[in-house]
Amino acid sequence: MTAGDLEDVLVNALVRKAGGTKRDWRAALGRVRVYSAETHPHCNWAVAPSGSPGENAIIERLLDDVRGKHPLVEG
8 A cells, every 4th residue: 555545545534434525634634654664663654634623633533543454555
């Protein structure tokens, strides 16, 4: 899975869970940053949500679930 694929998974899950548009969730989510698996062996990606406090809380809960299923992605 690539960072772009992961962004799509996250955005689609956010729309399903909380409603709204893909465009709005993509803006609130931000880009997936990918780190070296050598320095981050358990999870090599992160996001820095920039939505409202409510949106960020929804995003953070989703991230916890998705990290368990997709801990490593390609750049």
